Amino acid sequence: MQMRVTVNGRVYESDVEPRTLLVYYLREHLRLTGAHVGCDTTTCGACTVLLNGKAVKSCTVLAVQANGQEILTVEGLERDGELHPLQKAFWEEHALQCGYCTPGMIMTACELLERNPFPTEEEVRKGISGNVCRCTGYVNIVKAIQSAGRQMAEQNKVPNDQSEVVPSGN
Amino acid sequence: MAINQCELRPMGKSIHRKEDPRFIRGQGRYVDDIVLPDMLYMSIVRSPYAHAKITGINTDAAYQVPGVKLIITGEDLEKMKLAWIPTMAGDVQMVLATNKVLYQYQEVAAVVAETRAAAVDAAQLVEVEYEALPVVVDPFRALQPDAPVLRDDREKKSNHIWHWEAGDREKTEEIFQNAPVVVSQDVRFQRVHPSPLEPCGCIADYNKGTGRLTWYVTSQAPHAHRTVLAMVTGLPEHKIHVISPDVGGGFGNKVPVYPGYVCAIVASLKLGQPVKWIETRTENIASTGFARDYHMKAEIAADENGKVLGLRVKTIADHGAFDAAADPTKFPAGLFSIVTGSYDFQQAFVEVDGVYTNKAPGGVAYRCSFRVTEAAYLIERTMDVLARRLNMDPAELRLRNFIKKEQFPYQSPTGWTYDSGDYEQTFKLALEKIGYHELRKEQAEKRARGELMGIGISTFTEVVGAGPSHSFDIMGIKMFDSAEIRVHPTGKVIARLGVRHQGQGHETTFAQIIGEELGLSADDVLVEEGDTDTAPYGLGTYASRSTPTAGGAAALCARRIREKAKKIAAHLLEVGEEDVSWNGEAFEVKGLPSRKVTMGEVALAAYTNLPEGMEPGLEATYYYDPPNLTFPHGAYIAVVDIDTGTGAVKVRRFLAVDDCGNVINPMIVEGQVHGGLTEGFAIAFMQDIPFDEDGNCLAPNWMDYLVPTSLDSPHWETDRTVTPSPHHPIGAKGVGESPNVGSPAAFVNAVVDALSPFGVEHIDMPIFPWKVWEILRKNGVTE
Amino acid sequence: MIPTAFDYYSPTTVDETIALLQKHGYDAKILAGGQSLLPMMKLRVAMPPILIDINQLDDLRGWREENGYLRIGALTRHADLEQERNLMERYPLLSKTAEWIADVPVRNRGTICGSLVHADPGSDWGAAMIALRADVEVIGPSGVRRVPIDEFFVDTFTTSLEIDEIASAVLIPSPIGRVGARYMKLERKAGDFAIVGVALQVVKANDGTILDAGIGLCACGDVPVRAKKAEEWLIGRSLDKETIQQASLLAQEDANPATDLRGSAEYKRDLVRVFVKRGLEEIADELR
Incomplete structure (x- = not known):
């Protein structure tokens, strides 16, 4: 499925399988490996990113659900070489x-x-x-x-x- | 920003961690972050049965899934003589089941495919036929003569694995026969799991061209893993390159070699492509090294004044289907015989029997120096039982029985030589700081009003830092550790060690040790661990051994460099070596402190301006075999309130006073204590891996195996006393596991203390609210 | 950790959604917040071949008061109800229940109707909607119908929704009078499903008597349970000590919890008593 998503201020267009979890999209398609996988049960939160400004567990959102949305990951926090x-x-x-x-x-x-x-x-x-x-x-x-x-x-x-x-x- | 790693004399300072800049940016590099060209993914087919014969495996449907490259079964491994591998405990274990499975979630087949999803899809389509066999989950049942023998591969046709004992049986017996007071308590340390946030996983990358296997693995002991692999697979050791990248927590879970690792390696050997295997949380909990599962009975003999005389301990150790404990070879029950703890017993006798059951294998040292947690919990719990029986304040009982400062080095009745300690000082600081006597007063007032509050004490002694090599080895390899330091021409240092940190902050603390010894800042020293091609051989990080062993190696290695540096300094200062002294930051001419050269200047000279005939360069390697273990101790006090309506326990306060000898970085020590306390809290109140009678694991994920959140975990208070280790090069002892070893007893003692008006002497962990509720209602307490 | 493959649809109208349900029948699952469904799919406990994502249905968003009811759109997230200050005075149980559900990231995503349709007897919203005497608004091929919450839950993980229907909103009667509410819950760990949960709402008339009392019990049966006897006892009385005491005992009579890892049935039944008592005492204090 085609999708278009803004991650850390950059727009990405991708073709993904619908079952791809957002965390694997970020980690394996975009190579943003800051979000980690620690459990299978939406318990640990190691995969948390912001989806339209709200914290979500990216292992429990489909990548295609982020179509047209904005995502911020830990990699996008630093501004002009200055840590958040x-x-x-x-x-x-x-x-x-x-x-x-x-x-x-x-x-x-x-x-x-x-x-x-x-x-x-x-x-x-x-x-x-x-x-x-x-x-x-x-x-x-x-x-x-x-x-x-x-x-x-x-x-x-x-x-x-x-x-x-x-x-x-x- | 207050972050300063550039100061000289870094020892003992709360320097901010050098490893953090990558982690806070999301740039840590854990094994699942690594992607190699043409990499394949592996998924494992696991048994739904706890005990069953395998009558057939059909992989046809699985092979139809697009992208599937290889399916490995036990039969395939048998042909390679890899269906079974040795465990660290001298047993053998199955990699993939051949004729039968012995626990639920046991590995049956491995599927390798081009994508993660295809591997999982295909694994689901592997058809395995099972014929159920009778299941044994209770170790006491396993020991009955009519119990089914689970391990028919062994010569010994029994579920009994081994018997082990320490101390003097007869002399202890004698004391018990004549003692005025004897108390006895059965104590269970339930089955728990280290559950680091990052599960286990690896990438095996065999290059047919070079004949070399590169193995990326989240490992606490990369060198030991390489040796084990060489022995198991027959690959020459120098053709195995183990890389343990950033490790997302270990706590003992990442010491053993697991079947999944062997399968990934076999797949890569067969396919000549990299194969990644990352386990799920369920696989992590249900199949990799669990901890504890000790059924213990302790008896204390004492006189009427509460002076303890003798200790007798009998334990059944449930190891599951294979004895895959990660203990030093000569210690099948680890260092459990430290069970006399901080108290001056005349005699003690300890026996442990290992037993097989239809449960996942293990018995790993979870934030624990090989069964010390069980020992500390048992003695601290039983001391409270004795205090209750004598109607004595548990603080007073401890003060009467501590090994005294003057008694060190202290010979324990089970054969340990405690290096140093001042238990009374540490405990008195804790009592004062928490306001023990005021709390007891408050408790009395509350009791009068029907409110339940409890105060729990644990004054434990730890034993950490295995070696020394005369007693400690793993599969024959002596338990020393190592450091290699290279000082480069501009005075900057790269240091490599044989251990592997998983959050303990070695990149900072070892830089502090080396910086201190060489007159440099921590910033000048880059610490590398985890790459077997570059780091010197070592046994790894677990059992709080890094500071006692590799920390000693780092200091002595730096001193070895300083010896050579001194010669160069003498040359630069144009005086004899005997006229040069080290002032902590530079070499100076004795009596002329203004004439000095820094290590930076010496380093440059080591490559540019050497004394005649001296070998160039400035580097050294040191293999440190510690003369003894170190014995950290602590005094922990918990204050709890009990909700009489729900049975819920609220930890109101918890104070941990630790003594881990000289401290390298107080901030990091405090952080280690915080983390270990939260784990101890979870064990006391939340965690257990129960099984039903069919051997089904009832807590195979984090929905039911409960990991504490920020809301569950109490606020921690800490303090410290310092009793340096007399034999350690920098007087340090190690601290990582103390809070996990010492705290469970404090929590349980506090709850039992609160319920003691009802005659309660013991509650087994985890103390769920319903257990407390049952006691309350039985005693007519209700809301 | 990886769901089985499925076809994914993201309809933008309710009609389109219903048509997809009619076409695919039992093969299709509705994806709203996904905080229960996706974990089940990752563990492969659920393996739907068709997934219909309703997050683009704007009609299902938001809340408004109309015709004596608060209408909460199906896609309203737990966090919205937790944080919405405009609802806290008249509908305090919403925020007080929402804050107990799982954790912040899950609440940011999970939806109220998703939770109700999942029909887990351990669902906090189920108990709360019982206490609030809510109706579920259901849309199907033949139009809109309203199902009282007591008829909505049929069995564990089963509702009275037809296969081609979706829940589009919950409707909560707007209270006339002063409202007090509590959600009482004991968990094994923060964010866990309840050992027992009790949702309480009391509406007080001007003369101090209880106009309406709603008590929903979580994890006390195959479906979220109404403590009917206790409710009936409370209505028309005032919240004094004896009344509360009796209500707490009556509430136990409707509770039918199971013995499991979280505790014995006896224990859970006693928790019902304790929570009803504590909750009503707190409400009595508040509305004094």
């Missing part, structure tokens, strides 16, 4: 160990801070409960998200979208 405040905060607060959950966790946090720039610990914990981390025990992830929220409020950055059409990887 969440990326910085995860680094500074030691909010990752093996790194496998990190891209999904950051994307869920991205939407959370959009809705609520100053979440309490309880609100962060509620917000990220769909993203499993097996390494950190979550304490530093909570800290990082709160810290990023404060930084973002200070910066109040407006992302600049520069769209261009490119053919897809496959």
